[in-house]
Amino acid sequence: MKQIFPSEKTLEPIDFYDRTRTSRTDRPWLMLNMIASIDGSTHISGTSGGLGGPSDQKVLATLRSLADVILVGSGTVRAENYGVPRIPDNESGYRRAARGQSTRPQLAVISGSGNLDPSIPMFDIDQEEASLPLIYTTKEGAENLFENFENQAEIVIFDSGQVDMTHVLEDLHKRGASVVLGEGGPSLNHQLTEAQLVDELCLTISPILIGGTDNGIASGPVLSNPNKFQLAGLATQDGFLFCNYLAE
Numbered sequence: 001m002k003q004i005f006p007s008e009k010t011l012e013p014i015d016f017y018d019r020t021r022t023s024r025t026d027r028p029w030l031m032l033n034m035i036a037s038i039d040g041s042t043h044i045s046g047t048s049g050g051l052g053g054p055s056d057q058k059v060l061a062t063l064r065s066l067a068d069v070i071l072v073g074s075g076t077v078r079a080e081n082y083g084v085p086r087i088p089d090n091e092s093g094y095r096r097a098a099r100g101q102s103t104r105p106q107l108a109v110i111s112g113s114g115n116l117d118p119s120i121p122m123f124d125i126d127q128e129e130a131s132l133p134l135i136y137t138t139k140e141g142a143e144n145l146f147e148n149f150e151n152q153a154e155i156v157i158f159d160s161g162q163v164d165m166t167h168v169l170e171d172l173h174k175r176g177a178s179v180v181l182g183e184g185g186p187s188l189n190h191q192l193t194e195a196q197l198v199d200e201l202c203l204t205i206s207p208i209l210i211g212g213t214d215n216g217i218a219s220g221p222v223l224s225n226p227n228k229f230q231l232a233g234l235a236t237q238d239g240f241l242f243c244n245y246l247a248e
């Protein structure tokens with residue numbers, strides 16, 4: 001890819017996204033990765049696949065290689081038939097090992113209803129490479145999950161009717177996570193941004209215009225406090241723009 005900001009040079013995604021990520025005292029560093037069309041849509045007919053391309057897929061795999069945990073909403077898991085994260089190349093694997101991270105990041109899903117299918121590929125984990133996926137849910141959701149998931153996921157129950165994202169991040173911190181990668185979808189992102197939890201935003205702009213409304217990266221009611229970011233890096237490849245923002 002070609003970096004345009006802060007300086008102009010050609011580099012690999014792993015070097016473009018290379019920075020120190022320091023967890024807070026009570027929670028991990030939270031990066032958010034999303035792809036959107038020129039006009040801000042995050043899906044085409046219900047999935048994000050039509051927005052991407054090989055260079056964006058490499059960025060996705062690179063960002064995953066930086067994370068201890070990938071955090072995702074169940075709407076996305078269902079829509080995208082989530083799989084086990086792939087580490088893009090040997091160099092990313094070596095850097096993971098040097099940071100003391102497991103071979104692959106652990107997955108964590110948020111689901112109030114427990115409406116998840118255990119045959120989705122992400123639940124078929126080699127436990128030598130990563131810990132079992134975590135499912136954060138409510139009491140009601142847990143009833144469905146305990147019936148269907150045996151030795152395929154660890155279920156964490158919130159007594160209130162909702163899963164609180166601040167508490168999810170605190171729990172991940174207690175489990176040893178330093179860097180968490182949020183992968184959407186928009187309604188989960190809305191909660192993360194409403195709670196001002198996002199430290200870094202990796203936004204890919206795809207060279208396509210879709211139309212439609214309310215498909216933005218954090219769709220939902222207007223936030224109580226807008227999240228402000230500074231542009232830390234900008235790169236391009238194959239017409240895609242890769243924007244790297246840090247929270248102010």
Ligand SMILES: NC(=O)c1ccc[n+]([C@@H]2O[C@H](COP(=O)([O-])OP(=O)(O)OC[C@H]3O[C@@H](n4cnc5c(N)ncnc54)[C@H](OP(=O)(O)O)[C@@H]3O)[C@@H](O)[C@H]2O)c1
Pocket residue numbers: 033034035036041042043046047048051072073074075076077079080110111112113114115161162163164165183184185186187188189191
């Ligand atoms: N362009 C991109 O980069 C990108 C990335 C990700 C997703 N997407 C697209 O976005 C769409 C899915 O996004 P979405 O916003 O509809 O769904 P989502 O954010 O992935 O998941 C929403 C679901 O997560 C659960 N959930 C979220 N917060 C919760 C809480 N506090 N307590 C309990 N449960 C909670 C609920 O699950 P239950 O229904 O199980 O209770 C809710 O229905 C898909 O079309 C996908 O393709 C695009």
